[in-house]
Amino acid sequence: MRILLHRADGKTEPWIKDFARYLPEAEVVVWEKGVPAPPCDYAVVFVPPEEMLPDLQNVKGIFLTGSGADGILRFGDAIPLHIPVVRLTDAGMGAQMAEYVVHAVLRYYRRFHEYEELARAGEWAPLLPPVREDFAVGVMGTGVLGSRVLEALKPFGFPLRAWSRTARAIDGVQCFHGADGLDTFLRGTRVAVCMLPLTEETNNILNLTNMAKMPQGSFIVNVGRGGHVSEPDLLNLMRTGHIEAATLDVFRHEPLPAQHPFWKEPRITITPHISALTLRRESVQQIAGKMRQMAQGEPVADVIDRSIGY
Numbered sequence: 001m002r003i004l005l006h007r008a009d010g011k012t013e014p015w016i017k018d019f020a021r022y023l024p025e026a027e028v029v030v031w032e033k034g035v036p037a038p039p040c041d042y043a044v045v046f047v048p049p050e051e052m053l054p055d056l057q058n059v060k061g062i063f064l065t066g067s068g069a070d071g072i073l074r075f076g077d078a079i080p081l082h083i084p085v086v087r088l089t090d091a092g093m094g095a096q097m098a099e100y101v102v103h104a105v106l107r108y109y110r111r112f113h114e115y116e117e118l119a120r121a122g123e124w125a126p127l128l129p130p131v132r133e134d135f136a137v138g139v140m141g142t143g144v145l146g147s148r149v150l151e152a153l154k155p156f157g158f159p160l161r162a163w164s165r166t167a168r169a170i171d172g173v174q175c176f177h178g179a180d181g182l183d184t185f186l187r188g189t190r191v192a193v194c195m196l197p198l199t200e201e202t203n204n205i206l207n208l209t210n211m212a213k214m215p216q217g218s219f220i221v222n223v224g225r226g227g228h229v230s231e232p233d234l235l236n237l238m239r240t241g242h243i244e245a246a247t248l249d250v251f252r253h254e255p256l257p258a259q260h261p262f263w264k265e266p267r268i269t270i271t272p273h274i275s276a277l278t279l280r281r282e283s284v285q286q287i288a289g290k291m292r293q294m295a296q297g298e299p300v301a302d303v304i305d306r307s308i309g310y
Contacts, residue, residue: 001026001295004040004055006048015044018281023288031055042291046278047071053078061086061294063287065278067093067145069304070198070225084294085304089144091286092279097145097223098152100275101193104221104247105137105153108191113245113267130190136161138189140205141196141224142168142175143310145276149193161189165201165308186213191221198225199309208233217244223275226251231262238267249275 003019003026005012016028031037037055046065048056056062056079064072064087072085079085107113111127118125137153138161139146150160150173160173163185167177176185182205186192192214196202206220207230220243222229231252237243245267253260254273262268290300304310 002040003028004043006031006045018284092282093276094148097276101149108219137191139193146195191219193221194224196224197310198227203227204230220246223249
């Protein structure tokens with residue numbers, strides 16, 4: 001078995017060592033620009049460069065080192081449709097995502113974002129938190145990570161809501177789905193947590209029209225993809241106070257350019273795409289297991305449905 005590996009950060013040696021540990025029967029070949037790769041059975045990538053496409057034409061499967069597939073699906077049919085693209089499921093990301101979102105929600109509920117401003121101004125001013133029953137938290141996206149976040153939020157007693165493309169039933173969560181359900185979901189959601197895959201349908205889903213449906217003084221937490229948020233619309237709604245604050249971990253252009261207006265908006269908390277970092281050992285273990293299944297002709301979980309984009 002031969003694996004073609006691409007890492008945008010160039011840090012391939014630790015991955016090679018982990019594959020040697022968890023899949024010792026495999027030879028790992030590092031993809032290099034301008035160097036034709038030998039025939040490989042499988043590829044391990046996340047966002048492959050366009051120059052890599054010829055080397056992906058004849059593999060038996062492409063394994064992603066993340067849960068999102070938009071970075072490879074952007075190439076469309078240039079990735080032959082008969083080649084399965086397999087995403088990671090959790091692999092240590094669920095706990096990190098739950099920590100990140102719970103922190104953001106509690107920070108806004110307990111008004112720590114306001115205490116930070118008061119402290120900088122040298123002001124001592126106790127603030128009452130909102131009424132808990134009026135502080136509904138809505139998660140957009142009910143996959144593995146979205147479900148993990150909802151479970152993590154349950155002990156705090158907030159009204160929990162969820163929106164997904166198709167109908168779901170989650171214990172203790174008010175669920176909405178489809179275009180019709182989105183309107184009702186947003187109107188009753190004080191904190192919108194976006195965890196959706198990025199598709200044609202979800203691009204710019206948090207735009208002026210949709211965010212304006214949320215209650216006055218609402219909050220946005222985006223840990224999905226930067227393309228989910230219309231950046232000018234978010235800034236406009238924050239300037240009017242309709243959106244009180246936002247925590248953003250993902251952006252249309254990463255790293256976020258130094259001149260971007262988000263840097264100058266104190267009510268936007270910026271983190272550098274770290275809400276759920278890929279844990280190498282857990283990822284290699286999962287990928288190795290799925291490669292063995294595929295090599296033996298067994299069904300493999302988490303194959304991307306290209307018709308819907310995830």
